[in-house]
Amino acid sequence: MPAKPSSPSSQPPDLPELCLAVTEHAPLPIATVEGATHIVRYANPAFCRLLRKPAEQLVGQPLSALLPEKDACVTLLDRVYRSKTPQSHIEREDKPHPVFWSYVMWPVLTNENLVGVMIQVTETAGERKEIVAMNEALMIGSVRQHELTAAADALNLQLQQQIAERNRIEGALREAQARLTDRAGDLAELVARRTAELVAANKQLEAIVHSIAHDLRAPLRAMQGFATLLAEQEGPTFSPMGKDFATRISKSAEYMDAMLSELLTFTRISQQHIELSPVKLQTVIGSVLAGLRSDIQRKNAQVEAADPWPVVLAHAPTLTQVLFNLVSNGLKFVAPDVRPQVRLHAEERAEFVRVWVEDNGVGIAPGHQDQIFRLFTRLHGEKFSGTGVGLAIVQKAIESMGGQVGVESADGQGSRFWFELRKA
Amino acid sequence: MNYNHTILLVDDSENDLYLMRAAFKKAEFNCPLQEAHDGEEAIAYLDGEGQYRDRAKFPLPAVILLDLNMPMKNGFDVLDWMRVQPRFRRLSVIVLSASERPQDVEQAFDLGAHSYLVKPRTLEDLTAMIRCLRDWLKYNQFPPLNEAARR
Numbered sequence: 114m115p116a117k118p119s120s121p122s123s124q125p126p127d128l129p130e131l132c133l134a135v136t137e138h139a140p141l142p143i144a145t146v147e148g149a150t151h152i153v154r155y156a157n158p159a160f161c162r163l164l165r166k167p168a169e170q171l172v173g174q175p176l177s178a179l180l181p182e183k184d185a186c187v188t189l190l191d192r193v194y195r196s197k198t199p200q201s202h203i204e205r206e207d208k209p210h211p212v213f214w215s216y217v218m219w220p221v222l223t224n225e226n227l228v229g230v231m232i233q234v235t236e237t238a239g240e241r242k243e244i245v246a247m248n249e250a251l252m253i254g255s256v257r258q259h260e261l262t263a264a265a266d267a268l269n270l271q272l273q274q275q276i277a278e279r280n281r282i283e284g285a286l287r288e289a290q291a292r293l294t295d296r297a298g299d300l301a302e303l304v305a306r307r308t309a310e311l312v313a314a315n316k317q318l319e320a321i322v323h324s325i326a327h328d329l330r331a332p333l334r335a336m337q338g339f340a341t342l343l344a345e346q347e348g349p350t351f352s353p354m355g356k357d358f359a360t361r362i363s364k365s366a367e368y369m370d371a372m373l374s375e376l377l378t379f380t381r382i383s384q385q386h387i388e389l390s391p392v393k394l395q396t397v398i399g400s401v402l403a404g405l406r407s408d409i410q411r412k413n414a415q416v417e418a419a420d421p422w423p424v425v426l427a428h429a430p431t432l433t434q435v436l437f438n439l440v441s442n443g444l445k446f447v448a449p450d451v452r453p454q455v456r457l458h459a460e461e462r463a464e465f466v467r468v469w470v471e472d473n474g475v476g477i478a479p480g481h482q483d484q485i486f487r488l489f490t491r492l493h494g495e496k497f498s499g500t501g502v503g504l505a506i507v508q509k510a511i512e513s514m515g516g517q518v519g520v521e522s523a524d525g526q527g528s529r530f531w532f533e534l535r536k537a
Numbered sequence: 538m539n540y541n542h543t544i545l546l547v548d549d550s551e552n553d554l555y556l557m558r559a560a561f562k563k564a565e566f567n568c569p570l571q572e573a574h575d576g577e578e579a580i581a582y583l584d585g586e587g588q589y590r591d592r593a594k595f596p597l598p599a600v601i602l603l604d605l606n607m608p609m610k611n612g613f614d615v616l617d618w619m620r621v622q623p624r625f626r627r628l629s630v631i632v633l634s635a636s637e638r639p640q641d642v643e644q645a646f647d648l649g650a651h652s653y654l655v656k657p658r659t660l661e662d663l664t665a666m667i668r669c670l671r672d673w674l675k676y677n678q679f680p681p682l683n684e685a686a687r688r
Contacts, residue, residue: 330658331550331552331553331635332552333658334552334556334635335552335556337658337660338555338556338559338659338660339552339556341659342556342559363659367659371658374658381638
């Protein structure tokens, strides 16, 4: 209500004029109606704005023609007329968009007589739309939030599953590691057992081989000895053929015993656990040549051992056997009527020493150079004495001392045998 | 010295004993030879047990040629028995065995053997060995074995 400057006058304001002004300016739509059909007699500008019609189009029209939901309006009006009390009603309109119409009506009374009804109509579309939109936005927001939460939960679940999987894998890995450790333990035990078994088997083999020495060689000694006695004592009564037979028996026994003896040496060298220590080559060669002295003299052989002689890492008795066999071969494998010549010398090659045993013998064709180191291989058959074990022993012996053997030779051109051992 | 020292041959092989005797003969070594066929018999002989009490028939030897591999107590057992008998410490024991094994050689010497010979392959070599023995005996000084300490 516009404020009017108050005056001390006791004259009351011109109310109708004031009321009209107030109604004209009221922000709420106000109209008066008259008669049974509620003809509109007055509509304020707000009422016109609401219905989007000028006053001229509203005044004189029945209210029901102007408002939506005519029936509801009219019913409300009638109720007011009858009861002479305020009435209200809210109506929802969905087209073109949701709006809410709020009707409030109250009677205008003069001395208990109803002279008119005040109607207040409010459309809350504008506000409601925004509220609805906001609500929708909130809802969408919450849905989005829900979706995001759901996504986060899903991700969480996935992560948890991955963690669980990882844990499972780790568990499996630990289990596998434990099994592996067990297995390694088992394997170590197995290896230890196998090693013990091998050691036992080796000992057994040694025992068998020793048994051969005694059991087989004894009858051979007897064969050789008695065949010799036979030839000596009964020989005078024998025919030449008889003497020959006795000799052959004797020689065969000798040969077999020689084979067994060399085989025993070979197996002993294969099986022995030797410890290497510094060995003076000069000493070993001296001992070997002393041992072969009678052989050298008998064959009128020339044996030369050229200085210098380094010290090598070896096992002295085994090395002695090696050199004995090599020099012995050099004295043996010569063409008839050839004076055997054997030359020994050493060569330093980095951390190894190569010992050469060179002869002027019958030589070995390149194709046969591998064969000669094999057990019981006699390249020239019975042309030369020997059991075919000598070089097999040399190879086994040198290998057991961590070295290598080899030969350079050609048929009819002598041989140059070599072996290498570590320098001490 | 003289050739009359008794030599005790200890071996379980009849063949080897026969050939040894043949070798002694070929080597022209005519010393008295006695035989024992296993370790127990050898110990009984040395101890003068049973028939061996008769020292006229079974004199104490100056040298024993001892095989190692024998039943009923082997050569090592005999050596072991002998070395704890003070009276037999003076007895020369030569091991004559088919074994060339280093551990056998070592053990024999550890138990008091004075020599270790390996039975040769041929009768000729055995004869040469016995010839050696004959010559050695010619020069070796043998201490008397203390008969009184036997009891």
